[in-house]
Amino acid sequence: MNGGKRFEDRIAQARAAAATDPAAPLRRRQSDFVIGVVSAIAGGSAKIMLDIAAMETLAGNSDPSVAMAGQVGSQIKMMVGQNWLVATVRTLALDARVAAHVVAEIDFIGEGDQEQLTGRIFRFRRGVTRFPVPGTQVYPVSNSDMVEIYSAHDQKCIEIGTVYPTAATRAALLVDSLLGKHFALLGSTGTGKSTAAALILHRICDLSPQGHIVMIDPHGEYGAAFATNGAVYGANNLELPYWLMNFEEHCEILVTSKGPERAMDCDILAKCLLAARARNRAAEGIGRLTVDSPVPYLLSDLGTILQNEMGKLEKTTNTLPYVRLRARLDEIKADPRFSFMFSGMLVADSMQTFLSKVFRLPAQGKPISIIDTSSMPSEIIHVVVSVLARLIFDFALWARDEEQKPILLVCEEAHRYIPSSSIGEGQSVRKILERIAKEGRKYGVSLGLITQRPSDLAEGVLSQCGTLIAMRLNNDRDQHFVKAAMPEGSRGFLDAIPALRNRECIVCGEGVSVPIRVAFDDLEPNRRPASADPVFSELWRQTGGEDEILERTVNRWRNQGR
Numbered sequence: 001m002n003g004g005k006r007f008e009d010r011i012a013q014a015r016a017a018a019a020t021d022p023a024a025p026l027r028r029r030q031s032d033f034v035i036g037v038v039s040a041i042a043g044g045s046a047k048i049m050l051d052i053a054a055m056e057t058l059a060g061n062s063d064p065s066v067a068m069a070g071q072v073g074s075q076i077k078m079m080v081g082q083n084w085l086v087a088t089v090r091t092l093a094l095d096a097r098v099a100a101h102v103v104a105e106i107d108f109i110g111e112g113d114q115e116q117l118t119g120r121i122f123r124f125r126r127g128v129t130r131f132p133v134p135g136t137q138v139y140p141v142s143n144s145d146m147v148e149i150y151s152a153h154d155q156k157c158i159e160i161g162t163v164y165p166t167a168a169t170r171a172a173l174l175v176d177s178l179l180g181k182h183f184a185l186l187g188s189t190g191t192g193k194s195t196a197a198a199l200i201l202h203r204i205c206d207l208s209p210q211g212h213i214v215m216i217d218p219h220g221e222y223g224a225a226f227a228t229n230g231a232v233y234g235a236n237n238l239e240l241p242y243w244l245m246n247f248e249e250h251c252e253i254l255v256t257s258k259g260p261e262r263a264m265d266c267d268i269l270a271k272c273l274l275a276a277r278a279r280n281r282a283a284e285g286i287g288r289l290t291v292d293s294p295v296p297y298l299l300s301d302l303g304t305i306l307q308n309e310m311g312k313l314e315k316t317t318n319t320l321p322y323v324r325l326r327a328r329l330d331e332i333k334a335d336p337r338f339s340f341m342f343s344g345m346l347v348a349d350s351m352q353t354f355l356s357k358v359f360r361l362p363a364q365g366k367p368i369s370i371i372d373t374s375s376m377p378s379e380i381i382h383v384v385v386s387v388l389a390r391l392i393f394d395f396a397l398w399a400r401d402e403e404q405k406p407i408l409l410v411c412e413e414a415h416r417y418i419p420s421s422s423i424g425e426g427q428s429v430r431k432i433l434e435r436i437a438k439e440g441r442k443y444g445v446s447l448g449l450i451t452q453r454p455s456d457l458a459e460g461v462l463s464q465c466g467t468l469i470a471m472r473l474n475n476d477r478d479q480h481f482v483k484a485a486m487p488e489g490s491r492g493f494l495d496a497i498p499a500l501r502n503r504e505c506i507v508c509g510e511g512v513s514v515p516i517r518v519a520f521d522d523l524e525p526n527r528r529p530a531s532a533d534p535v536f537s538e539l540w541r542q543t544g545g546e547d548e549i550l551e552r553t554v555n556r557w558r559n560q561g562r
Contacts, residue, residue, distance in 0.1 A: 033058060035070055036138040038078065039103070041131055046087070048076070048138050049095065050102040058140060068165045069140030073496050073517060075149070076106065077121065077141050080132045083111045084121045086141065086149060088515065090495065109514040112148065121145045126514055143169065150513060158203035160196075164504070164517035171507070171518040173200070173467070175207060178511035179408055179446040181466025182437060186454045186482060191471040192503040192520065194412075194531040197450050198225045199523045200469075201368060201410065205229050211367035212360045214392060215410040216385055216417075220374035221529035228526075230368035233358065235337075235375040240384065241346040241354065242299070244391065246292040247273065248428045249383050254328050257321075265321045272309060272325075276302040282349055296349050299342065303329055337377045341384070355395060358388070359407055379425075385417055386429035393436055396443035406444035409436065414449035415456040422458075430458060437464040455481040467511030472500040 035058065036050035055070040068074040072092055077084045087106040095101035108131075112124035120142065141149070146169045157172035185200070187193035202225075205211065209229070215222060223232040245253070247270055255265045274290070276297040277283055283295050303326060310322035332338050355361065358369050371388060373381045392407050399405065411417055417429045418437075436447050447465075454462055455477045462468070462485040473479050483494050486508055494506055496517065508515045 033140065034137045035076070035140060036102075036104075038132045038134050038136040038138065040134060044128070045090075045105060045107050046132070048104050048106055050092075050104055050138070052100050052102055055102075063143045064165045064167060065143045065146050065169075066140045070102070070104065074165065075109075075141040075146070076138050077145065078132050078136045078138050079114070080111075080130050080136065082114055083130065084114055084145075085111050085128060085130075085132060086121070086124070086145075086514075110149070118144075121148050124149045124151070124513070150516060152513070156207070158200070158207055159521070160199060160203060161518040161520040164519060171512075171516055173203075173507070173511045174513070175204065178467050179204075179406070180441055181510045182441065182447040182449075182464055183467040183469065183509075183511060184414075184449040184451070184454070184462055184465040185469045185471075186451060186473065186478070187471025187505070188474045188478075189452050190502070190533065191500070193450065193452065193471055194221055194529045195523055196469070196471065196503065196505065196520050197410070197412070198222060198527060198529050199520055201226075202229075202523070202527055204408075205367050209365050209367055210363045212363060212405060212407045213368040213410065214358060214388060214407065215368060215370050216388070216412055217370050217372050218374060218381070218413045218416065219531070220372045221531045222370050222412075223372055223530075225527050225529045226368055226370055230366050230370055231357070231360070232370045232372060234372035235340045238340050238371065239343075239346060239350075239354070240341045240387065241296070241350060242342045243277075243296045243346075244294050244351065244354070245383065245387055246294075246390065246428075248431075249386055249390075252383050252386075252425065252428055253332065253380065254325055256328055257324060261321070265325060268306075268309070268321050269325055272302060272305045273297075275305050294351060296347055298347055299329065299333055299344070335377075338380065340376070341380070355391065359392070359395065359405075361405060382417065382426035382429045385411070386426075386432055389429060389432045389436060393432060393440065393443070393445055396440070396445045400443055404444045406446065408446040408448060410448035410450065412450045414451040415453045418449075418458045418461050420456055420458050434458060434461060437461050454478050454485075465509070467507065467509035469505050469507050469511075470494065470497055471505045472502070473497055 033054065035054040036048050038046055039049045040047040050070045058066050058069050061067045065075070069076060070089060072089055074089050075086055076089060077086050085108060087108045089104050089106055091105040093103050095103050108128045110124055110126045111128055112121035115122045143166055146163060146166055150163050150169055150171060152172040152174060156175045158175055159170045159172050161171045163169040163171045185193060185197055187196070201213065201215070204213070217223065226232070250269060250273060251266050254269060255262055257265050270291050277291070277293060277295045278289060279298070279301050280296050283289050286293060286295065289295065306322050306326045306329070310319045313319050332342050360367050360369055373384060376384060389409060392409050396407065411433070417426065418433045419426070419430060422430070433447070436445055440447055449457070449461070449465065451457065455475070462481070468482065468486060470482055473482065479497055482497070486494055494508070497506060500506070503520045505518050505520065506515065507518060
């Protein structure tokens with residue numbers, strides 16, 4: 001009881017001092033009502049004691065930020081010298097000694113100056129230069145304070161929603177920091193992740209209509225959303241030349257054997273592929289032609305060289321690797337599903353035209369390319385993504401002496417392409433995306449990862465993302481994985497992840513001034529991805545048209561068309 005009495009005395013003394021303070025009327029207008037005191041300090045966090053009665057008094061305040069003061073996830077402030085320190089409430093627990101008091105753990109997020117006329121926060125910045133001492137008074141943060149705390153000031157930004165718990169304070173992402181150090185959008189299925197991704201990308205496109213964005217769309221969701229301000233490419237119009245593949249990507253397509261036989265097949269393919277590239281006139285002016293050089297070659301030349309090399313062998317047993325490679329090559333050439341990449345029409349040197357088309361150089365007011373892989377054969381999708389990602393990185397690498405043209409690569413379902421396993425298929429795409437995550441920002445390549453299973457991503461990739469946008473995650477393993485990747489001062493803020501509503505998120509990292517909980521804006525219907533859940537109760541009431549639906553579907557199915 002003695003500790004509780006001392007706490008009540010400190011609250012009473014603070015209120016008495018406020019009543020005689022000449023600036024008290026100004027502070028009261030800002031709802032600077034003492035609700036507690038600091039009880040313990042430890043580095044970037046602290047413990048405070050809150051008066052339940054004071055919190056209940058403020059609960060009916062018309063300012064939602066003030067009304068939420070002291071609750072988990074809310075912000076509080078305290079005066080240290082001439083600066084306001086701002087912190088987020090992480091946990092609450094009843095004081096074991098006095099039931100009328102609450103002990104809260106807080107994380108400091110930054111500090112700002114005190115405006116002389118109003119007493120509110122201004123010139124807010126991240127980080128704390130001077131910590132409070134036990135006994136420092138604690139106040140609620142007002143809506144006007146929140147506007148200053150979350151303001152982007154003079155930095156280029158995009159607004160994506162409103163700051164929780166306010167109704168009008170705008171939440172902004174700092175574009176240069178968001179893209180300059182990569183970002184990840186995480187959330188379980190059904191939380192509004194696709195719509196949130198479309199919203200962020202639309203805001204970026206609106207801000208930078210001459211930008212360069214490439215998005216991998218594995219479900220065909222985003223084509224309609226970006227029909228007016230982007231270009232959509234799929235199996236019917238991508239026209240990705242096969243000769244742009246490097247040696248490793250050729251192996252993933254053409255080598256089907258395993259174990260020791262695979263190594264032998266790869267060695268033979270390397271020799272024959274280099275010889276095929278050397279036959280092109282474009283190779284004549286290249287001093288150091290390698291098996292990875294993006295020089296056009298004829299599939300028929302590769303087949304002929306394999307056949308000729310096989311004819312030089314005396315023993316039939318030694319011809320098996322050549323037979324396997326030749327059979328696989330013939331199979332791909334004959335399969336119409338692979339025609340978007342292995343067509344005889346793609347032999348010409350169209351590298352510059354292809355890069356211009358896919359990278360939006362120039363953008364012409366349509367800065368985003370949607371690469372719809374949903375209609376492509378599943379066994380080749382990893383290679384397609386690998387080629388596109390590698391082309392983006394290599395372009396930035398070899399263009400570093402030119403005027404920089406930064407490119408953003410966005411991967412939906414990123415856990416497919418950067419799996420935690422380092423064995424199995426798809427290792428070429430895993431390697432290049434890991435390299436972009438580690439080195440891309442040096443060359444102006446930004447990476448945006450969208451996934452519902454962050455725990456399935458390769459270790460370390462998530463920590464390379466400077467900004468994490470976390471929606472509700474239902475899986476405990478995913479929650480733990482995301483929290484482990486967060487900056488130390490943000491982890492307590494992420495305790496709210498399991499309780500987020502649909503279309504809400506926590507944003508931490510370089511892309512925001514301070515960690516922030518956001519309710520996303522509504523996106524116009526014509527800008528939304530085609531990812532809405534079916535309304536069974538309505539759709540199962542409708543009758544008629546089934547025969548026509550079946551006929552059209554079977555026709556597209558058989559013709560592998562859409």
